[in-house]
Amino acid sequence: MNGPVANDRSRGGPGLKAGDRQSAVASLAAGMAHELNTPLGAIHSNHDVIRRALARLQDILADEVVTPDELNDVRRVVRALDGVLGTNDLAVRRMRELVDNLRRFDAHAAERVSLNICDVIEDTVRLLHHRLAGITVVREFQEVEPVECGPGRLHQVVANILVNAAQAVREQGGQPQDITITVDTAPNGMVRTSFRDTGPGIPERVLDRVFEPGFTTKGDRVGMGIGLSVCRDIIEGAAGEIVISNGPNGQTPRGAKVTVLLPPARKAHEEESP
Ligand SMILES: Nc1ncnc2c1ncn2[C@@H]1O[C@H](COP(=O)(O)OP(=O)(O)OP(=O)(O)O)[C@@H](O)[C@H]1O
Ligand SMILES: [Mg+2]
Numbered sequence: 514m515n516g517p518v519a520n521d522r523s524r525g526g527p528g529l530k531a532g533d534r535q536s537a538v539a540s541l542a543a544g545m546a547h548e549l550n551t552p553l554g555a556i557h558s559n560h561d562v563i564r565r566a567l568a569r570l571q572d573i574l575a576d577e578v579v580t581p582d583e584l585n586d587v588r589r590v591v592r593a594l595d596g597v598l599g600t601n602d603l604a605v606r607r608m609r610e611l612v613d614n615l616r617r618f619d620a621h622a623a624e625r626v627s628l629n630i631c632d633v634i635e636d637t638v639r640l641l642h643h644r645l646a647g648i649t650v651v652r653e654f655q656e657v658e659p660v661e662c663g664p665g666r667l668h669q670v671v672a673n674i675l676v677n678a679a680q681a682v683r684e685q686g687g688q689p690q691d692i693t694i695t696v697d698t699a700p701n702g703m704v705r706t707s708f709r710d711t712g713p714g715i716p717e718r719v720l721d722r723v724f725e726p727g728f729t730t731k732g733d734r735v736g737m738g739i740g741l742s743v744c745r746d747i748i749e750g751a752a753g754e755i756v757i758s759n760g761p762n763g764q765t766p767r768g769a770k771v772t773v774l775l776p777p778a779r780k781a782h783e784e785e786s787p
Contacts, residue, residue: 552604558643610665658777673740681712703774714759714767
């Protein structure tokens with residue numbers, strides 16, 4: 514098997530030098546495109562469900578008489594539409610948050626809200642439903658304190674990590690195709706979230722480069738190489754820490770593990786007030 518080819522957009526160029534307006538705008542646009550991809554992808558795949566549901570309803574209603582079986586079908590289709598609409602609501606809310614964040618970039622850059630990480634994970638898994646199809650997402654959630662982060666930011670972190678995990682699990686191609694998300698409190702009191710996958714893991718030679726902006730092993734068409742760098746910016750901006758590692762040597766599949774540590778909201782406040 515050929516090893517992954519690293520495509521490093523951060524190397525050799527001036528990158529995001531202060532005052533380089535053009536590259537700042539390009540980077541902002543790339544970030545926006547990356548973020549919008551999750552809710553937009555959910556709406557796009559749901560469109561298909563809605564179209565098929567509508568066709569089925571039209572089919573049934575074309576007859577003069579509706580049989581009991583068809584009536585059951587109508588109920589099933591309406592239930593499915595209800596679920597799809599709920600997900601689309603969530604997606605539209607996310608896109609509105611993204612646009613709001615962008616609009617208020619300067620004025621509210623430091624704004625934070627109190628969030629339950631488990632709720633953020635559930636919302637994000639729902640939005641990524643189409644990308645996680647066929648993958649078992651195992652939740653091992655303990656009750657934890659709320660954390661604080663900019664609106665929508667934590668969703669973005671969870672989405673970027675889950676998309677990477679899904680891509681890795683599919684790449685491996687075998688079974689099982691699992692992503693295990695664990696939420697608990699670390700010994701130092703931080704809220705700890707770990708994402709383990711059953712993909713091939715990260716090649717040792719690139720392990721210390723995965724957070725570099727523009728670094729990708731996925732090729733231009735798949736990866737922009739900004740997912741993990743955005744995660745790190747967001748988590749460090751919230752006084753947290755993000756680390757990535759592989760499963761134990763000899764474990765098959767080896768799998769990657771991303772751990773996010775965030776201070777509980779209470780602690781973040783204590784540190785802010787003198
Ligand atoms: N779960 C994982 N398993 C294996 N490799 C991973 C995993 N997560 C990240 N990586 C490696 O880290 C690199 C950087 O990840 P990052 O999310 O920043 O960019 P990307 O996924 O390549 O592109 P983008 O997220 O912008 O679409 C990936 O190209 C891949 O080599
Ligand atoms: Mg990625």
